[in-house]
Amino acid sequence: MNSPSIDRFSHLDSPINRLDPRVKTLCILAFVLAVVLTPPDRYAAFFLYVVLIFSVIFLSEMPLSFVLKRSLIIVPFALMIGLFNLFFRPFSVFFNILAKSWLSVLALIVLSGTTDFPTLLKALESLGVPKLLTTILSFMYRYIFTLIDQVAKLERARVARSYGRRGLIQLRAAGNILGSLFINTFERGERIYQAMLARGYHGHAHTTRRFTLTRADAAFAAYFTTALAAIGWQAIR
Amino acid sequence: MAGHKMSPVAPAIELIDVSFTYPDGRVALRDINLSVAPGETLVIVGPNGAGKSTLLMSLNGLNRANGSLKIGGTAVTDHNLPEIRRLVGVVFQDPDDQLFMPTVFDDVAFGPLNMGLDVHEIRHSVEDALGLVGLAGFQERLSHHLSFGEKKLVSMASVLAMNPKVLVMDEPTANLDPRAKRHLLSILGELPQTKVISTHDMNAAYVLADRVAVIYQSELVAIGPPAAILTDEPRLLEYGLELPTILGTGRTWKTRET
Ligand SMILES: Nc1ncnc2c1ncn2[C@@H]1O[C@H](COP(=O)(O)OP(=O)(O)OP(=O)(O)O)[C@@H](O)[C@H]1O
Ligand SMILES: [Mg+2]
Numbered sequence: 001m002n003s004p005s006i007d008r009f010s011h012l013d014s015p016i017n018r019l020d021p022r023v024k025t026l027c028i029l030a031f032v033l034a035v036v037l038t039p040p041d042r043y044a045a046f047f048l049y050v051v052l053i054f055s056v057i058f059l060s061e062m063p064l065s066f067v068l069k070r071s072l073i074i075v076p077f078a079l080m081i082g083l084f085n086l087f088f089r090p091f092s093v094f095f096n097i098l099a100k101s102w103l104s105v106l107a108l109i110v111l112s113g114t115t116d117f118p119t120l121l122k123a124l125e126s127l128g129v130p131k132l133l134t135t136i137l138s139f140m141y142r143y144i145f146t147l148i149d150q151v152a153k154l155e156r157a158r159v160a161r162s163y164g165r166r167g168l169i170q171l172r173a174a175g176n177i178l179g180s181l182f183i184n185t186f187e188r189g190e191r192i193y194q195a196m197l198a199r200g201y202h203g204h205a206h207t208t209r210r211f212t213l214t215r216a217d218a219a220f221a222a223y224f225t226t227a228l229a230a231i232g233w234q235a236i237r
Numbered sequence: 238m239a240g241h242k243m244s245p246v247a248p249a250i251e252l253i254d255v256s257f258t259y260p261d262g263r264v265a266l267r268d269i270n271l272s273v274a275p276g277e278t279l280v281i282v283g284p285n286g287a288g289k290s291t292l293l294m295s296l297n298g299l300n301r302a303n304g305s306l307k308i309g310g311t312a313v314t315d316h317n318l319p320e321i322r323r324l325v326g327v328v329f330q331d332p333d334d335q336l337f338m339p340t341v342f343d344d345v346a347f348g349p350l351n352m353g354l355d356v357h358e359i360r361h362s363v364e365d366a367l368g369l370v371g372l373a374g375f376q377e378r379l380s381h382h383l384s385f386g387e388k389k390l391v392s393m394a395s396v397l398a399m400n401p402k403v404l405v406m407d408e409p410t411a412n413l414d415p416r417a418k419r420h421l422l423s424i425l426g427e428l429p430q431t432k433v434i435s436t437h438d439m440n441a442a443y444v445l446a447d448r449v450a451v452i453y454q455s456e457l458v459a460i461g462p463p464a465a466i467l468t469d470e471p472r473l474l475e476y477g478l479e480l481p482t483i484l485g486t487g488r489t490w491k492t493r494e495t
Contacts, residue, residue: 035332140270142339151359158258191334196297198327199399200319 001223009062010116016060017114020217027224034228037105038235040096044201045235046103052227053106069107074105116142126211143188150184151177204212246251247310248272249403250279250296251430255304257291260316265291267455273431275309275402280442280463281435283452289435290330293405294454296433310413323352326401326430330408332388341367341391342376348399358486366398370424386417391422397411404430410441439461439481443467451476 010017016024031053038045057067078101082094112120116224120132152176251274257266265288273279275359281289286487295302298321300435306313308324323355329335338344339343354362367373383391396404409420409425422441427431436442442449442463451459453476459466467473470480 011474020486024456080269118343118379121339138339139337142337146333161472188334191329191331192337194294198297198299198325198345198346198391199395200322201347202319202351206371 003201007116007120009060009066010119012061012114013025014059014114015063015216015220016056016110019114020211020213021119022127022211023117023213023221024111024115025086025120025123025127027109027221030225031107032104032198032227032230035100035107038100038203038232040092042235043095045231046099048231049103052224053103053110056110056224057106060110062113065083067106067113070109071102071105071114074101078102106219123211126153127132139192147181147185151181228230246275248278248307249275249309250396250433251305251307253305254486255292255295255302255306256482257288257295257300259300261293266295269304269457271457273433275431276429276444277447278432279448279450280446281433281450281452282437282439282442282478283435284320287452288455289452290407292493293407293433293435296403296405297321297327299327304449323399325403325405326396326399326408327402328392328396328409330411332385332392333393335395336380336383336388339379339381340376341372341378341380342419344380344391345395345398348395351428352399362398362400363394368396369397369428370394371420380455384415386420388412390424393421394433398426400412402430404428404432406432406434408436409434410436439467439479440483443481443483451478453477 015109021223031049035046035049057064078098082097086094086098088128118138121138121141125134138212158173158177248270252269253270255266255269255271256264258264269281269292281292281299283289291300294300295306296308296313297320302313305339308321311317311320311324334449336344336349345366347361349359361491363376364373367375370393372387372390372394374389375387380388380391393406406425409421413421417473418441422445425434426447432445432447446463448460450457450465451466458476459472467481468484473479
């Protein structure tokens with residue numbers, strides 16, 4: 001199956017793709033923190049944040065259209081909260097909500113777009129995120145499309161047997177689909193667990209991958225954090 | 238092959254009066270007696286619901302059956318389970334159940350990691366196992382983006398990486414296209430392990446088997462060389478099976494890729 005995935009451009013060989021995922025994760029985290037903590041009316045700082053993150057996007061060689069389109073998903077949510085605030089609060093609050101959410105999403109797109117998901121999970125793990133959490137995420141990543149496929153199959157089976165009738169019957173069919181999806185998923189979970197046992201699983205998984213820091217990582221970290229510190233400093237001064 | 242001569246070595250698999258009842262009361266295996274010689278390939282045939290999968294899943298203790306069940310002389314008991322799991326590699330019917338890690342490397346490395354091998358050995362055994370199934374270089378591929386046939390081969394590699402003595406496969410050729418099927422059969426033919434394979438494909442049974450066992454309504458009703466079992470049309474029909482089509486055509490089946 002070839003459904004579009006979040007790490008579609010993780011195979012590119014750009015300077016950003018090549019960075020140690022731990023460095024990338026920490027830099028992006030620092031960026032989001034800085035953005036969120038910047039006072040709302042520092043328009044210059046926000047402008048510079050945009051410049052900084054786009055410099056990274058440019059380096060990452062991801063198509064700009066992909067990044068922009070992706071970043072729009074946050075707009076409806078931000079707009080809703082923003083508009084609500086517009087009735088009671090000054091314009092800067094509205095701007096603040098939109099700018100901060102958009103910048104944060106852009107940063108996360110850089111991270112998730114240039115790192116393939118399994119590697120990202122390993123990086124999170126080596127940064128101290130609990131193994132249980134990363135394992136759950138890794139199963140999610142592995143099975144989400146299998147699950148979507150299953151829903152599609154059940155839905156097709158329903159359509160094939162419902163002669164355009166609507167209303168209560170439809171609702172009941174939807175309930176049944178949810179039910180059999182639950183059973184399917186549950187039983188698949190059971191079978192996967194058996195497959196894990198069959199290959200010697202005994203409660204905790206091990207990993208092989210080790211990351212190594214390179215000069216490029218140091219250079220990027222220096223560039224990014226210096227720029228971030230400079231913007232932050234002029235914003236709170 | 239090893240199966241045809243009586244040898245003094247301990248059987249690779251020995252079942253004495255093995256029965257299994259599912260928790261809901263359904264009896265799926267009744268008094269199965271059976272022994273498989275080292276290096277032998279036993280193919281299990283039988284209609285849907287006969288109990289084939291149940292039997293296969295008992296061999297490494299995933300189903301805890303009653304009766305005496307030994308793998309290479311080691312009894313399948315709670316205490317021996319870790320060793321049994323190392324001895325018996327199971328390839329499940331649905332590769333989506335077997336490939337649960339995001340990348341092919343992680344999946345094939347899962348067993349060796351649990352066996353406590355070091356990083357270097359793991360890389361090697363992953364490489365070897367993928368090479369055995371003809372998927373060298375697939376390490377970084379994502380499991381959910383593989384084709385069905387590739388998934389099937391990777392599940393095999395993930396089991397071969399643990400270097401099991403006994404290979405158990407549930408319907409390995411189901412849903413494969415003819416070429417993928419030939420490819421898989423040729424790989425199977427070359428593996429030295431003792432094999433227990435269930436299938437609905439009588440041709441595959443005929444070419445692979447040293448002996449064929451017929452399971453019907455939870456019981457072992459016939460066992461013997463394929464030339465004896467798979468040529469007896471009246472009995473095959475009685476058990477809901479059929480003659481291998483390759484027998485009628487006089488063609489020999491090429492299992493090797495050309
Ligand atoms: N988890 C379960 N709980 C209860 N009964 C089960 C369970 N799994 C299988 N059975 C029943 O046990 C019997 C044997 O099932 P099994 O899956 O071993 O058959 P099979 O020979 O592998 O069939 P198939 O060729 O369709 O794969 C069937 O009647 C089946 O309905
Ligand atoms: Mg079965």
